Amino acid sequence: xxxxxxxxDHYENPRNVGTFGKDDEGVATGMVGAPACGDVMKLQIKVNxxxxxxxxxxxxxxxxxxxxxxxxxxxxVKGKTLDEALTIKxxxxxxxxxxxxxxxxxxxxxxxxxxxxxxxxKAKHGEMVETAACKG
Amino acid sequence: MxxxxxxxxxxxxxxxxxxxIDTIQLEQAYRDIQSQIHPDKFAxxxxxxxxxxxxxxxxxxxxYQTLKQPLGRACYLLHLNGVDIHEETNTVMSPAFLMQxxxxxxxxxxxxxxxxxxxxxxxxxxxxTEIQAQQHQLADLLDKEKNYPKAAEIVxxxxxxxxxxxxxxxxxxALDA
Numbered sequence: 001x002x003x004x005x006x007x008x009d010h011y012e013n014p015r016n017v018g019t020f021g022k023d024d025e026g027v028a029t030g031m032v033g034a035p036a037c038g039d040v041m042k043l044q045i046k047v048n049x050x051x052x053x054x055x056x057x058x059x060x061x062x063x064x065x066x067x068x069x070x071x072x073x074x075x076x077v078k079g080k081t082l083d084e085a086l087t088i089k090x091x092x093x094x095x096x097x098x099x100x101x102x103x104x105x106x107x108x109x110x111x112x113x114x115x116x117x118x119x120x121x122k123a124k125h126g127e128m129v130e131t132a133a134c135k136g
Numbered sequence: 137m138x139x140x141x142x143x144x145x146x147x148x149x150x151x152x153x154x155x156x157i158d159t160i161q162l163e164q165a166y167r168d169i170q171s172q173i174h175p176d177k178f179a180x181x182x183x184x185x186x187x188x189x190x191x192x193x194x195x196x197x198x199x200y201q202t203l204k205q206p207l208g209r210a211c212y213l214l215h216l217n218g219v220d221i222h223e224e225t226n227t228v229m230s231p232a233f234l235m236q237x238x239x240x241x242x243x244x245x246x247x248x249x250x251x252x253x254x255x256x257x258x259x260x261x262x263x264x265t266e267i268q269a270q271q272h273q274l275a276d277l278l279d280k281e282k283n284y285p286k287a288a289e290i291v292x293x294x295x296x297x298x299x300x301x302x303x304x305x306x307x308x309x310a311l312d313a
Binding site for chain 2: 031032033034035036037038039040042059061104105108109112113116
């Protein structure tokens with residue numbers, strides 16, 4: 001199977017690989033895994049006081065499509081509010097990367113990683129987000 | 137020969153629909169079927185009948201490949217009981233399990249980078265122990281407790297464990313070459 005140019009680009013030059021420091025403020029983590037292929041993905045978001053994702057990092061063990069999907073979403077979530085980030089759909093990821101049908105689950109994984117990270121943030125900082133939203 | 141395509145894989149081989157099966161019995165039943173439908177025996181038949189026996193042979197082969205592997209057998213049993221493991225869409229594994237998966241992957245990656253064959257073999261041993269424990273658990277869940285949702289969870293976990301086994305094998309092969 002051949003990868004699309006965009007997948008190869010993200011695979012060869014993945015954006016935002018890594019992990020935030022344990023004590024960094026506003027960091028939340030989403031961990032997901034795809035039983036179909038045994039891929040595991042960790043997506044971290046760093047959220048500022050206004051509830052905007054200012055940075056994101058990922059660590060993915062999986063195929064080229066899984067790595068490209070997670071690399072892409074770290075770029076996409078930056079500058080978005082948590083709710084905006086939740087609107088990212090796997091179909092958009094699959095379309096952007098021209099993923100073949102057998103690799104659609106990689107984009108599902110990336111979408112679910114965002115959801116998991118946002119859920120983690122809300123669980124940790126639920127009240128603060130509400131306060132910020134009220135002030136805004 | 138009576139072609140009955142409605143029988144499930146277990147019925148086809150005349151073995152009980154269980155996770156813990158007698159694999160020798162399975163193999164024998166498979167060989168019996170294949171010997172009955174060897175293409176040579178159908179040389180005198182019409183095209184339609186030959187096609188049918190070919191289909192039959194393919195189905196028997198597919199059934200055998202599915203039941204031979206413990207994980208394939210477990211998935212098929214769940215399927216018969218109306219439980220789909222949703223391997224494509226169920227991404228929410230327990231965080232502790234996923235964290236452990238990350239650690240395994242990191243350990244394999246580090247051992248591979250350090251060309252540490254003995255560490256990789258050590259990891260293989262550890263993995264084997266864990267897989268065996270999960271397979272025992274799966275046998276209880278499927279054959280005794282009939283707790284299919286929980287069994288599906290273990291099957292999903294085992295999919296990851298299989299992947300780890302592949303990764304270790306790749307690493308060992310790469311160092312061997």
